[in-house]
Structures are given as C-alpha cells and as structure tokens.
Amino acid sequence: MIIRRRGTRREEGARKRFIASRRNFMKGAGLAGFGAAAMSSGLLADINDGVRAEGEPIPVGGCVPLTGWAAADGLSFKSGLELACEEINMMGGILGRPLAPVFEDSKEQGADNIIPAMQRLLDRHEVHAIINGYNTGAVTAEYDTIADAGVPYIHHNTDIVHHETVGSDPELYFSNFMADPAEYWYGEGFMKFISDLNDTGKWEAPNRKVAIVTGSQNYSVVIANAMRDSAEKYGWEISLYETVVVPISEWGPTLQKIRNDPPAAIAITHWVPQDLAQFMMQFVPNPTPSLVYMQYGPLLAAFREIGKEATNGVLFATVVGALQDEIGQDYFQRFNSKFGESASPLTGSQPYDSCHYWAIASAMAGGTGAPGEFEQNEKVCDRIRRNIYRGVQGATAFVLPYQAARTYPTETRDASLGMPHQFLQIQNHLEQGKLIAPEPYETAAFQIPPWISG
Amino acid sequence: MFETGPNWRRDAAFGVVLIAVMIAIPFLGPSRYFIGQLTLFFIWATVVSQWNLVFGVAGIFSLAQMAIFAFGGFATGMMGLYLGISLWFALVLAGVGSILFSIIIGLACLRLRGPYVALLTLAIAQVMYLLIITDTACFYMEGVTCRNFTGGTRGLAKFGDFGFREMLGRREYLKGDYYLSLFLLVLATVFSFAIIRSPLGFAFRALRDNPEYGVSRGLNRFKYQLLVFAMSAFFTGLAGGVFAGHFRVIGANVLSLPLLLFLISMMVVGGLGRAWGPILGAALVMLADEGMKDFVEIRNMGYGALIVAIVVLLPQGAAGGLEQVWEWGRRQVLALWGGTGRLAARRGAAGEERRE
Secondary structure, three states, X not given: OOOOOOOOOOOOOOOOOEOOOHHHHHHHOXXXXXXXHHHHHHHHHHHHOOEOOOOOOEEEEEEEOOOOOOHXXXXXXXXXXXXXXXXXXXXXXXXXXXXXXXXXXXXXXXXXXHHHHHHHHXXXXXXXXXXXXXXXXXOOOHHHHHHHHOOXXXXXXXXXXXXXXXXXXXXXXXXXXXXXXXXXXXXXXXXXXHHHHHHOOOOOOOOOEEEEEEOOOHHHHHHHHHHHHHHHHHOOEEEEEEEOOOOOOOOHHHHHHHHHOOOOEEEEOOOOHXXXXXHHHHHOXXXXXXXXXXXXXXXXXXXXXXXXXXXXXXEEEEOOOOOOOHHHHHHHHHHHHHHOOOOOHHHHHXXXXXXXXXXXXXXXXXXXXXXXXXXXXXXXXXXHHHOOEEEOOEEEOEEOOOOEEOEEOOOOOOHHHOEEOXXXXXXXXXXXXXEEEOOOOOOOOOOOOHHHHO | OOOOOHHHHHHHHHHHHHHHHHHXXXXXXXXXHHHHHHHHHHHHHXXXXXXXXXXXXXXXXXXXXXXXXXXXXXXXXXXXXXXXXXXXXXXXXXXXXXXXXXXXXXXXXXXXXXXXXXXXXHHHHHHHHHHHHOOOOOOEEXXXXXXXXXXXXXXXXXXXXXXXXHHHOOOOHHHHHHHXXXXXXXXXXXXXXXXXXXXXXXXXXXXXXXHHHHHHOOOOXXXXXXXXXXXXXXXXXXXXHHHHHHHOEEOHHHHOHHHHHHHHHHHHHHOOOOOOHHHHHHHHHHHHHHHOOOOHHHHHHHHHHHHHHHHHHOOOHHHHHHHHHHHHHXXXXXXXXXXXXXXXXXXXXXXXXXXX
C-alpha cells in the first residue's frame, strides 16, 4: 500500500478518472516505441494505478546555464527535464500530481550565480527537487543551500569534490546526489580500456608506454593525474607527462617529444575541439604507431569539421550520455521530434533520466517533499539510494556514502549496476563517433586507426 | 574640515532611514533568497561605491577594481586555508594587503592617462585571471585529487566562513552575513561621502575636471591619484573577503568580463561621480536583473535598453535625475511658502555641493 502525504491524497469522486492500464497509457500516448525505456518508468505508471495527473502541480527546478558560455548545453538540459516531466505526467505524474518544471539561469556559473539561482528555486518556486545538468565553479558550496532545504538535488557535475563533500558529512548532505561518475574515472577507465583492447587481441600494443598531454583546467589535470596514477596497476608506463598552455594551436614541440619516444598510446586530456583538431592535423602527416585518445572535444561536430580526414581513428569517451541502443534511439527520436533535429539529446539525457528515477522514488516513498519537509525528503532520498534505474544512459546506481553514480566497467563488472563509461571512435569524419565499448552496449567494432594500419 | 550644508543633512537623514530599514528587514521574515540577494547587493554596492571614487570622482579610467576585489577574496581564502587563521583576522589582513596591491598597480599605471590606464588595468586583471586558470601545479594532494595553490579553474574553497553557522544555527546564519555586509557598506559609504566632501575630494575633482589648473595650484596629479587608488582599495578588498566568506568559495570568475561590465553598468546607471550614484545604480541594476529573470531570452537586450535609456534620458545617472527632482520639489515647496528669499540664500550655500 502506498502511503500518501497531505496534499497528494486523491479525492475519491468525480475528479478521479482512471486510465485502464499501463499498456493502454502507452498506446494512447503514442509511445509504442517507448519499449524498454518504459520498463523502469512503467513502474511509475503501476504505482500511480491509472490515476491521471490532475492534482496540485509539483514544482521541479532546473538550475541551468541558459545564457553565457554553456548556454548550448543549458538549453539541452532544460529540454531534457521538460521532456521527462511531460512523459511522467502522461503516466499520471507522481501519485496523480503533475510535474511543473521551472528554471533559473545559472548564467556564467560560479558560486555567486549558482547559489542565488538555487535559492530562488527553493524560496520563490518551492521546488520539491532540483535536477540539473552541470554547473561549474561553486565547488559544492551550493550543497549547504540544499542541506538547509532538504530537497533532492541531482546533478551531473562530474566532479570528484562531490565525493569529498558528501563523504565528509553524509547526514548533512543526505539529499545531494551526483548522477554521473566523477571525472577521475576517465583516467583509470582509459587504462583499463587500452588494456582490454590489447588483451582481447583487437590491438597489439607495440610497447607499454603511454604519453599523457594535459591542458591547464582542473578537469583535464584530474583526469591526467588519474591516468598517471593508475597506469602501473594495468602494467603501463608513462613515457611523457606534458602540460600545455591552452588554448593551443601549435603542437610542434609536444609532437617532437612524442616522436622522439613513440608510445603505444597518446592520451590528451585537454578538451577544446579546435585545439584537438589542430593536433590531429599536425600529427597525421608524420604519425607514430600510437592510439590517440582525446577528451570530450571529439563529441562535438566542430572537431570533425575542422580536422576532417585527420580525425578518422580518434578515440574518445564519456562517462555519461544517452546510449545508441534501442532505448537510446527511441529517446533520440522523441527528443528530436519535440525539440527539432538541431537539439542535442546527448546532453539532455542527463536531467531526463534523473527526473524519471526521482519521480519513481518519490512515488514509492508516498510523495514528494517541499523545502523544509525533511522527513518526507529523507524517504525519497532513501529510495533514490536503494533503487537501480535503467534509463537511456544505462544503469544508475549510487555508491554510498558519497552518493555518486557507479561507473561500469571500472568500478563494477556488472553492466546492470553501473553507468557505462562509453568509448567511441571516429570511423568516418562525416558521421558521429561509433560506440565501441563497453559491452554489451557497443554498436561498432574497434578499428585500427588509419595512420597505424596504413 | 568637511563641507556641510543642507544636502549633508538631507543625505545623513536619508542614510539613517535607509540603514534602519535594512536593519529591520531580517526581522520581517523575508525569504532566504531575499536575504541572500540583499547581501550580494551590499557587497556589489560596496565595490562600486569605492570604484566610483576612482572612476567617477578622480576621473581615472581604472578597470582594476575587480582585480583588487579578487585579491581581497583570494587573500582571505588562502590565509584561512593555508595558515589556518580565523577568517575575521584574514579579512583585515586582506584589506590592508589590498591597499599595498593597489599601490603596486597604481605605480605601474598612473603615469599613463585616459584609455591607456583602462587598457593596462584591464590587462592586469586578465593576467590575474589567466594565472589562476592556468594554475595546474599540484600544491597539495587531497585524496586522489591534487589541489592547486589558487584553486585553478575549479575555485578556492574549504577555507571556512565567519562562524555564523555555529553562532546562529543553520536556519539563521545568512542573517550574520547579511549584517556583516551591510556594516561594510555603511562604513564604505560613510568613507566615500567623507572623501568626496573633504578637501581631498575637491582636489580629486579638480584634477579630473581641469588637470592643468589643478597642477598649477600645486596639486601633484600622480600623488593624489595614487592616494585615491589606495584608499578605495581597502573596502574593495574587504568586500572581496566578505564575498569569499559568504559563499565559502572564490574563483577566477570574479575577474570575468561579464561581471566587470555588470558592475560598470551599476555606476553608469546610478551616476558617475555622485555619492549616492553607485548604491542607487547597484539597486536599480540588480532590480532590473531580478525583474528580467523570467525573460531569459531578452535579458541582455533588456540590460542594454536600460543603460541606453539612462544615458539618453538621464545623462547624469539616476542619482542626478533624483537630485533634479529633489531640487525642483524643494523650490515648489518654498515657493508655496513664499520663501523665495530664503531659497536664494540657501542656493548660494549649497551651490558647490550640488556638483558632487
């Protein structure tokens, strides 16, 4: 039996109208293709027991950069949350209460923008949860704002500082969740990935050397350091650890060092696409027999458009993003049909998935909690901690005590218990990268880069 | 020593009423968001009130104010983090350090004039920004992550706060930061008024409006400009420290161009060189920002329209416009009383003061 809180209790009578079943709901909503993606969310429809979302709306907040340098991602986050709320409402909302997304602009980010924006969501809109993509520059200072209100705060900041802050006082920060693995895991994940390639015979490493080139941002440095620190564990040796001043277009000195001692793999943790494209254009005319891995930049079309053929064969990765499987493709279709072909479902998937599992957890807990309703919010957060959700990004399961999503396959060997650390390869610069790992999500096989295969 | 007169009494009365209202606000049960925004308003108003001394009163086209603000914030945070000293003590040291920092900047820049000062001071701020975001060296390790000396692109954190959480509890601690920043703004404003109405203020304005005449009367341009630079730095540095302690983090984004332009727009809207201008400008710009939060797509256009409207309709800023309205109203009242003779006498006494 589901216990419902004050304000969520459904009035019996004329206002109560049922939809027949989850199957009918999906059919009626034209979501036949919802398929497997609805398996977890279908649970919500079951809990809702056919009730329509006609009760008092539940405000759900998004603190996203709608202006400033990250506005493109911010608009995708906004779209992702809007789509999730719409779908949840079609399933009856949360125990009959529809979700009403509201947004505040975190502008250029940083604590002075993020904290007031989140406080405004809590005070003015009295949101029952804040579900974000990423914001940078607050160094978890906003966690105290959340701790004072107690509502679930689910973000994708990909920041190891989250572990330290929540781990330092799990009781105080009980409602702060990082819904993706920290950037640290890029480092060890990469070492494991090239080890697996070598061990499975998909690639034969000419030696055990790895050259690491990092940019100057913390994000790049944390990943580079994690690579360096985990190399030995997987039997690799760091032949070069180079920090370049960014932005950078002239890679000659770095390439000379690489050519003087050719490694098996080159890992560049700097992420700006145009800089990375320049590297490939200068590397390919006189290459070393090395795999080339780059951080984030190849995800963006600008990298392929600038580097053209020189980008074929480049490896890159993301610890969070929609998968290219059946569930992911369905989601891409829904997202693009609602927001247009130019919309970016890959980043929009972050708040999309998070909103779905927060809604399920809330329904299971008997309803959501407003700011200050600590007891109810504790119940919701407890459900978020205990549930495992299979969404468009793979499985989300939180590691305690720091409440960050577990990464697969580095942290767990079980694909159903972790968010896949996706490795992609550009095999044709006219197309997006192909997902080549991890199993069972890959959609293409790894190819030896053209500068090695000749 | 200081010029007094009817405007002085008016300003003092207005200031006392304003302070009383601000002191009372937290007792009226406002939201935490409102308290937080007012705290931020006090901090920005402190910065622009001091910037106004340099930019508006002394006429130095300096863009170094946010560099000084950042210095104060980072110095406070670093002393708290690395030396483990109380943030209160660190705050005072950071204020004093900001004076020295601004003197160094002044020595480098004030031999120049006009736009060259703006270019060089902006360059200094940008060099600071670059130094922070390119700080990748591992200063110390914390768990699996290395920490940079300045915090790097992530920002400097974990240096603590002013202790209001422990003192007032988690529900009320924002009020501690609120009153601290209000206190800072009051001190900075009193200081600013005192400077503007002192002989020093006249010297600054003389060098701004007619440097050749000022120099011919024995004023040393470089010395006076360096003096105003240093004096304005103390409260700016303190504001940086209060900002860091309030948010418990400080990062390179305080040196970003959008924030710099946001603060300049406060001075322009309020009225450059006017004592109340920066505070009024900060209030208007933050209110405009608040009002436009629901219209994100047109917010930047809204800012632009506001600034253009103020510049065109009120070339002396909102404070200048209010001043004119005040004078007009006073004349009407006195005319009604038939006191035109007294009005003329008062005009004579207050004539110089209206120029400020």
